[in-house]
Amino acid sequence: MTVSVPPRPREVMTALVSPEGRRDPYPLYDALRAHGGLVPVKPGLMAAVGYAECSRALREPRLLVQDAASHDALYPNWRSHSSLRGFTNSVLYTNPPDHSRMRRLMSAAFTPRRVAGLEPAIVRMTDRLLDRMARLGGDGAPVDFMAEFAYRLPVAVIGAMLGVPDDDRIWFRTAVEHVTVALEGVSRASDLAPADRAMDELAAYFTALVGRRRRRPADDLISALVQAHDNDGERFTEDELVGNLVLLLAAGFDTTTHLLGQGLQLAFAHPEWAARLPHDPHLAAGYVEETLRIAPPVHATSRIAGTEVDLLGTRVPAGTKVLVLLAAGNRDPRRFPEPHRFDPARPDVQPLSFGAGAHFCLGAPLARLEARLALPRLLARFPGLAPAGTPTLRDRLVVPGHDELPVTVGRPPAAGDGLGDQRNSRYR
Numbered sequence: 001m002t003v004s005v006p007p008r009p010r011e012v013m014t015a016l017v018s019p020e021g022r023r024d025p026y027p028l029y030d031a032l033r034a035h036g037g038l039v040p041v042k043p044g045l046m047a048a049v050g051y052a053e054c055s056r057a058l059r060e061p062r063l064l065v066q067d068a069a070s071h072d073a074l075y076p077n078w079r080s081h082s083s084l085r086g087f088t089n090s091v092l093y094t095n096p097p098d099h100s101r102m103r104r105l106m107s108a109a110f111t112p113r114r115v116a117g118l119e120p121a122i123v124r125m126t127d128r129l130l131d132r133m134a135r136l137g138g139d140g141a142p143v144d145f146m147a148e149f150a151y152r153l154p155v156a157v158i159g160a161m162l163g164v165p166d167d168d169r170i171w172f173r174t175a176v177e178h179v180t181v182a183l184e185g186v187s188r189a190s191d192l193a194p195a196d197r198a199m200d201e202l203a204a205y206f207t208a209l210v211g212r213r214r215r216r217p218a219d220d221l222i223s224a225l226v227q228a229h230d231n232d233g234e235r236f237t238e239d240e241l242v243g244n245l246v247l248l249l250a251a252g253f254d255t256t257t258h259l260l261g262q263g264l265q266l267a268f269a270h271p272e273w274a275a276r277l278p279h280d281p282h283l284a285a286g287y288v289e290e291t292l293r294i295a296p297p298v299h300a301t302s303r304i305a306g307t308e309v310d311l312l313g314t315r316v317p318a319g320t321k322v323l324v325l326l327a328a329g330n331r332d333p334r335r336f337p338e339p340h341r342f343d344p345a346r347p348d349v350q351p352l353s354f355g356a357g358a359h360f361c362l363g364a365p366l367a368r369l370e371a372r373l374a375l376p377r378l379l380a381r382f383p384g385l386a387p388a389g390t391p392t393l394r395d396r397l398v399v400p401g402h403d404e405l406p407v408t409v410g411r412p413p414a415a416g417d418g419l420g421d422q423r424n425s426r427y428r
């Protein structure tokens with residue numbers, strides 16, 4: 001379906017938040033970029049849509065994330081929402097010095113060694129889930145890839161890393177689905193009742209688990225964070241510890257789930273690359289980077305100018321909100337020739353998909369590892385994997401992805417098979 005593209009930035013922005021715009025935002029990102037890399041939308045709001053402008057905005061220390069103080073100034077009632085309160089206790093919504101302190105504590109626990117050590121477990125979990133898909137779809141029945149694989153793998157991995165008992169992971173999908181609405185921006189505050197309930201449940205769950213790990217530490221991330229809290233001169237408050245655990249859980253699988261979904265959808269749209277993926281061990285890294293570039297799980301983040309800033313020659317007045325459209329920057333033709341073309345052999349990709357600067361995604365190495373291991377194994381195991389019917393897209397602006405992606409495991413795919421009206425500019 002083609003979205004008609006209105007010319008003025010303000011109108012483009014209105015179209016972007018409409019259901020059609022959320023479904024296929026790329027023509028609208030292009031329409032915004034026609035006005036420059038950093039576009040004034042209305043007084044107090046600018047949109048970064050160029051690669052260089054997004055990258056610079058994220059690295060500029062005078063552009064701040066929306067912390068409790070800026071929420072206080074902008075949204076007087078925000079404290080009545082436990083979902084917003086919970087996330088403002090985490091690294092994602094704090095600025096220095098609190099952010100630097102928490103980020104140091106988290107980086108000390110979330111080490112490259114801990115991530116690399118997960119590789120054999122990720123392979124085991126992947127193969128177990130592929131066995132399950134084979135059982136569910138062995139008679140030709142459609143299997144929902146999102147529910148049966150793309151969600152289950154990251155939740156099992158982050159669950160194992162955190163040290164969450166297996167049986168407790170079952171209710172996480174619904175809780176995280178609800179709580180992440182709070183990350184879509186305060187404009188949806190009226191929709192926050194389910195997010196608040198989910199935050200209350202998750203916070204109570206992690207508070208109890210932290211108590212157990214404090215009494216009896218284990219070899220897991222929760223214990224490592226609890227110990228960093230207890231033994232170092234630097235400290236988490238109890239609320240920060242719980243807020244960051246909810247963030248790790250939510251960020252740990254909501255996003256990676258959609259990276260796997262997008263990776264498979266692109267495989268269906270580009271069977272020539274899909275066929276090579278299981279046999280070319282060097283291709284996986286490029287395939288995943290290009291998936292991250294062209295179909296990033298997280299489309300946007302934002303910053304607020306603490307003081308006036310000159311951003312690559314454009315003045316950003318103090319107090320201006322800068323919407324950083326990562327997905328738009330990833331398709332900037334000044335940075336990527338033929339930006340709408342999926343090309344896993346593209347050199348020097350460095351997508352904006354994990355952010356940049358002080359808040360660069362803590363879990364990027366883990367998400368990359370999961371996708372690089374899982375996608376080739378999936379396609380090797382089911383050479384006849386094919387779309388079955390129409391996938392349903394999530395109605396979200398920040399983390400769009402799929403709700404359902406039905407597949408059959410036994411029939412060889414034909415180009416474009418079953419993509420139907422999902423063949424929009426997300427998958428060119």
Ligand code: HEM
Pocket residue numbers: 058065091092093103158247248251252253255256259296297298301302352353354355356358359360361362363364366367
């Ligand atoms: C494909 C998967 C993922 C994507 C696309 C993604 C994307 C992002 C982005 C764009 C940011 C920066 C937000 C900003 O600057 O405002 C971020 C931050 C963060 N991510 Fe991820 N993420 C992914 C996976 C993960 C995983 C697996 C984890 C943890 C297990 C994780 C934990 C975090 C944390 C803790 C932050 C906040 C860092 C800070 O504020 O200092 N993410 N992520």
